[in-house]
Amino acid sequence: MRIVLLITDLQRGGTPLRIVRLARGLRGADVDVHVGCLAPRGPLSDELEAAGVPTFACGARHAADLRALIRLHRALNGLRPDLLHATLTHANVAARLVGAERHIPVIGSTATIEIERRWHLWIERLTAPIDAAHVVHSRALAEHVHRAFRLPRERIHVVPPSVEVGRPVERLAARRWLGLPPDAFVIAWAGRFDRVKRVDVLIDAASALAARGVVVALAGDGPLRPALERRAAASGGRVVFLGWQADLAPLLSATDLFALPSRTEGLPNALLEAMLSGAPAVAFDIPPLRELAGQNQRLTLVPEGDAAAFIAELRRLQDRPELRQRLAAAAREWAAGHLDPNATTRALLRLYDDVLRRSAAAPRGA
Numbered sequence: 001m002r003i004v005l006l007i008t009d010l011q012r013g014g015t016p017l018r019i020v021r022l023a024r025g026l027r028g029a030d031v032d033v034h035v036g037c038l039a040p041r042g043p044l045s046d047e048l049e050a051a052g053v054p055t056f057a058c059g060a061r062h063a064a065d066l067r068a069l070i071r072l073h074r075a076l077n078g079l080r081p082d083l084l085h086a087t088l089t090h091a092n093v094a095a096r097l098v099g100a101e102r103h104i105p106v107i108g109s110t111a112t113i114e115i116e117r118r119w120h121l122w123i124e125r126l127t128a129p130i131d132a133a134h135v136v137h138s139r140a141l142a143e144h145v146h147r148a149f150r151l152p153r154e155r156i157h158v159v160p161p162s163v164e165v166g167r168p169v170e171r172l173a174a175r176r177w178l179g180l181p182p183d184a185f186v187i188a189w190a191g192r193f194d195r196v197k198r199v200d201v202l203i204d205a206a207s208a209l210a211a212r213g214v215v216v217a218l219a220g221d222g223p224l225r226p227a228l229e230r231r232a233a234a235s236g237g238r239v240v241f242l243g244w245q246a247d248l249a250p251l252l253s254a255t256d257l258f259a260l261p262s263r264t265e266g267l268p269n270a271l272l273e274a275m276l277s278g279a280p281a282v283a284f285d286i287p288p289l290r291e292l293a294g295q296n297q298r299l300t301l302v303p304e305g306d307a308a309a310f311i312a313e314l315r316r317l318q319d320r321p322e323l324r325q326r327l328a329a330a331a332r333e334w335a336a337g338h339l340d341p342n343a344t345t346r347a348l349l350r351l352y353d354d355v356l357r358r359s360a361a362a363p364r365g366a
Contacts, residue, residue, distance in 0.1 A: 206237025
């Protein structure tokens with residue numbers, strides 16, 4: 001079985017990192033897997049090739065660079081894959097267009113509930129019927145795809161996300177390594193600096209809670225970092241920009257509380273890693289995270305968009321160590337039973353086999 005995993009870019013971020021883990025898992029299951037991106041090569045291209053996974057890049061310079069479709073066509077012509085599994089809107093659409101022309105079965109994937117770019121919804125709705133199957137990581141995302149893309153429910157498959165977390169580090173050693181004060185109350189965040197992540201809420205929280213010994217530690221990078229650094233410098237709060245952290249284990253070992261004030265998410269890697277490591281977490285109340293919180297209060301949710309309530313909840317959790325312990329225990333128990341990378345690989349291999357079997361049985365052009 002030769003599979004091509006296609007994604008918009010291979011920059012460091014939650015969804016591309018999942019593609020890296022998936023590719024390694026498939027390679028370990030003796031699948032001939034290749035990873036392509038529409039954009040130019042990214043740092044994760046090198047990581048994949050170091051792990052023995054071939055990659056290609058279509059070199060798109062912007063969203064409407066149609067030359068990327070020509071390069072994708074050429075790449076697939078050389079590889080002749082049995083199946084094309086795409087993730088994120090641009091990659092989904094490109095895979096559908098080129099896959100349909102080359103008669104390659106296509107599986108699309110949705111990683112988040114899109115609210116910023118409404119045109120994504122329309123182009124997904126127009127092209128999604130080409131998908132032989134569509135993969136999501138949560139029931140909330142499955143319902144979104146059914147309603148927004150108008151895909152039948154039987155074509156949507158919920159596959160648990162693949163998450164890995166490094167070995168925990170002794171708390172004070174982790175703080176020394178990261179340059180964090182040993183006696184501070186550390187609130188951690190990790191991800192790509194993007195508007196929907198609402199990192200500004202955490203910078204404002206650092207200012208509001210500075211007198212309480214709070215330090216906000218931000219692990220990540222992205223185009224908004226310079227503006228956020230200027231905002232932090234003017235805020236009077238204690239904010240530490242840690243840059244990209246390939247392994248979040250030291251940060252999660254050093255933190256007292258993980259915070260995620262995003263306006264939209266799928267099932268974010270960093271939050272899942274925090275839960276797996278036993279870090280208590282607080283987030284805005286959006287559908288995928290409501291599902292993740294469950295009935296056992298595995299994380300604390302705040303009304304979406306209410307920055308003042310978010311900061312008040314950070315203050316409350318700082319004052320309630322016993323509540324943080326309960327949240328951490330419930331999160332760790334759930335994550336240990338649901339976040340097995342091997343389960344992700346097995347579920348997708350079953351889906352791939354099913355799609356290829358149905359494709360072989362269907363008349364050409366059906």
